[in-house]
Amino acid sequence: MKETYEEKINRRLKVKQRIIEVAAGREKADLVIKNATYLNVFSNEFLQGDIAVANGLIAGIGEYEGEKEIDVNGKIVLPGFIDAHIHLESAMVTPSEFAKAVISHGTTTVITDPHEIANVMGLNGIDYMIESTQNLPVDVYFMLPSCVPATAFDESGAGLGYKDIDSYFEHKKVLGLAEMMNYVGVINGDGDVVSKIIASQAHHKKIDGHAPELSGNDLNAYIAAGVYSDHECSTFENALEKLRKGQFIMIREGTAAHNLSALMPLLTKQYSDRCMFATDDKHPSDLLNGGHIDYIVKQALKNGADPIVTLKAATHNAARYFLLNNKGAIAPGYLADIVVADNFADFNVEMVFKRGKLIFDGEVKEFDAPSVDETLVEKCHNTFNLDEVTPNSFKVDGKLGLIGLVGGELLTRNLGFADKTDVENDILKIACVERHKNTNHIGVGYVKGYSLKSGAVATSVAHDSHNIITIGCSDTDIAVAVNAIRKAKGGIAVVENGEVKALLELPVAGLMSEEKLETVNEKLEKAKAEAYRLGADKSIDPFMTLSFLSLPVIPSLRITTKGVFDVEKCELLKDEMSV
Template sequence: MERTVATLKERIRAGSAKIPAEKVIRGGMLVNVMSSEIYPADIAVYKDMIAAVGDVEPYIGPDTEVIDATGKYLVPGLIDGHIHSECSKLSITSYAKAVVPHGTTSMISGLDEYISVSNLEGLQEIFAEIKQSPLKVFWGAPYKTPYTVPQSTVSFNFNKDVHEMVQKWPECYGVWETVTEFVQEEDEDTLGAIAEAYKNNLPVFGCAPMARGTKLNGYLCSGVRLDHESYDHEEVVEKMRKGMHMLIRESCVTHFLAENIRAVTEVNPAFARRVSFCTDDVTATDILSKGHLDHVVRLAIQAGVDPMTAIQMATINSAEAYRIDHLVGSICPGRIADILFVDNLEEFTVAKVMTNGQMVAENHHISYELKAPARSPIFKGQLKCKMTTKEDFEYKVPIQNGKAKVLSMDVKGPFVRKRRDVELKVVNGVIQPDTQQDAIMVSVLERFGKNGNKSLAFCSGWKLKNGAMASTCAPDDNNLVVMGSSAEDMSIAVNHLIEQGGGQVVVENGKVIEFLPLPVGGIVSDEEPEVIAELEKKIDEAARRIGSDLPNPMMYMFFLPITAIPDYALTDVGPVDYCALTTYDPVLELVEE
């Protein structure tokens, strides 16, 4: 319900038992995250609002629906404190089908991947989709787009002038993922977004991997409130001692909970009240096999956190960190009726889910028909790339034959790339990739029809023996990323994605052996989560068939354009040295023979 004078009167009357509740939940055990108590209590629900908790007899009218919760614990809906749902390759509707049955009823997101491939008109379409979804999205306006240094190419640039407008939108709850380097370098658009947030009394969300000491102090002096990016528990401790709310990230590729929860279990239990959870990047496969935030709650309990504290981390702590605790995060009068029916707190098995006062899921499945909206041309457009040839992916140098010493980006986990110097052959003026040395080609192509940029560099760690793989789902800018040991296969992979309007593809010996279509903006699909999970399995198997032994080869590859984490990255403007915040020449030395 909107907050108008008329609806406020209605809400007050419902809370005062002057209007009967539409639903009453009886017989359950309330998990009160506000008081850290568990006790028998009934719940009265009016429309999308919790009207009363405790004795709800006065709220029952002749048409009130009674829901039996005998034997169940009643837990607030879980809140994902930082998520790029687009990286799951699931649209908002499909993503809701995956996570809501596991108890995630709210998420905080910048929806920045959608913005990068559309514009504010496209963003409004996503807002409309969210309103029809059982999953709430508390949107933070991205501090800027793109997030890259130097600036890569996206469809729409989010800057300080845009912030002056969008921070006044009712959908805006803060400034999203303000990266350390942009504050440190005193970027005008970033500081403009923060200054506007001060005017509008909005919180500033952070992204400060490995920030310590004076760097962290300077960052905090800009006004950033919270952070989701710590690489060890000592980093968590320093940030919390300096006043930050901390989100512990447990994604499908970065498993940080076991390490970071030590700040609570080994250093200071009092930290627990300002620690919450996020998943950041997940896949349909992981959600369907492990769960979502319910899985994170279970991991925390297994790490030694008591169930009440773990549930608080997944609910009220996040709500308070983001200043939305008047809406979600607890089962209290006046809050939105997001309620989980949980069988066992230790095992944290979510049996049923209520969102916005409606029962929407049971036994890990949405219990009603939920359809994605019709997609406008904004999200159905084709990639604006020129078709390629193998020559586009040959690294040409000014010697005919000899040797080239090159800097290869060596993957050390999904985000961190380190320097690796490799000596490669030069044949007929072209540097030859070498699978024996695990040194192959990688390229990013601008796909929005802005400038036709195409970068070329070297990478290691994927261990491809032949073939190529490519993706148009590739944050932070969602340009087309391709890597391979064969320039011809790289060209075939790229051309297939251009022809199909986006997706992920694996090519071997001149043939497409697996393809995952992503027709919505080239980044997500409206298919059922089970369908995408099956396609993910096939695309990963195909990547392993051509040699990769990484746990998630495609996701490791599509993170290459992220420049915000040490040491190297690749965007459409070229290979990037994170430490120098500039592009670099990957050819270090040439020796002609």
């Protein structure tokens, strides 16, 4: 029988009364973290005391006794880390496997944008992610995808308008509207685009931004429309302009984009209250070997940032921005999401508590994966609808756009035109194959900076519409790579001389695997090794870089299923013969 309102109040009253008893010292706590040197995010100092936990909340700090006591003398005690913006799909594993990875790095909360899977499956994709993140030992909150598809030039598996997502704003795990990538639509007052912002504001929710290099009056228009944050700042100057105009800055350090070094000047007392940390996209190897938010903290500290400023950006600031009012601090009434680290020099996470439960102490404690509706699971495994391709599918005549890669950045350069593959001069063929609705659309162009000497690579992780994107030295190997992904119902393939040398299967919407993170990482690293063996530039991540080359909202050129796209002009690049 469903609990009545009066029963709910009475149940919560008993819990609250017990917390009061513990806080007052009249009753033993469930847990006491003894002799803690903890970060006080309100007074900006480290203080000492016993941290008493009752019913998942911090009841008090002072001198306490508990049913269980853990002495952390000599350690640093911090609020749980918060990732302000991530796409869980980028880890290439299910949310349960992602949670196992980040718990050991002190992450207790993430705010995710499921627009990768939504671009493949629409509302079914959002439902799948919500169901598969319930009751994990990491709290997962959602920002609703704003750009499905990212632009009108994309061919996604679905399209979502403001009416489609409106009811989701009332879900308790939804915090707002995710990165508004179509900044061109915003600053031009496009009705369909701006309506999504209005809908989010009508529900009193946040709107996150995505506007690389946007400046001046165009930036004014973007912010005036109601966009509160940005995670696409690659220079301090652009970040400072956005901050001065009222935006919050998410300092991003992920697998593909590395902005921490450029934005270090923000980590000062003058600016840091408007800053938080985000990873955006994290591949398995980075999660296993590098870390998560703790990695950003570690790098910031090594680069001379003030520890308190840095740690508030990793915890408190994101909680305040997203109005998660019982997170991001160690204080009475806050959730007992607590991290214990060794010291500032090494900054190794030694223990993690989630709502007062020890979930990591050198190893992650076992937990049950959420149950997901079988119909959703079946739909996730059937998202490919395309015919086999042949080498002739990629043959083109005339001069096509030449995309120039920029090392360490998501930005590309417009290098004009090319009329053929020229391996010696690092000019390779790039193509994007529509895979959702069997349109047989294949956009072709050329790319410089990837550096393959033979073979081809392909992936169905192709932001944000997630068609199949491929780069190769020959049409034959390109066709073999694309067909390998089609057969696997998603994944990453490396081909040489018509033979598949490495394959990572990603059958969940063509984005994720149901295997363990370690297994996925092993297959991914093998694919990387094969790509590097074939000559891929070792200064880039060959697949993360590839996956962003189809995202037509980051300057300058991208590849779509309809051809090379000029982001700055917001139009398909005309071949040289028609200019």
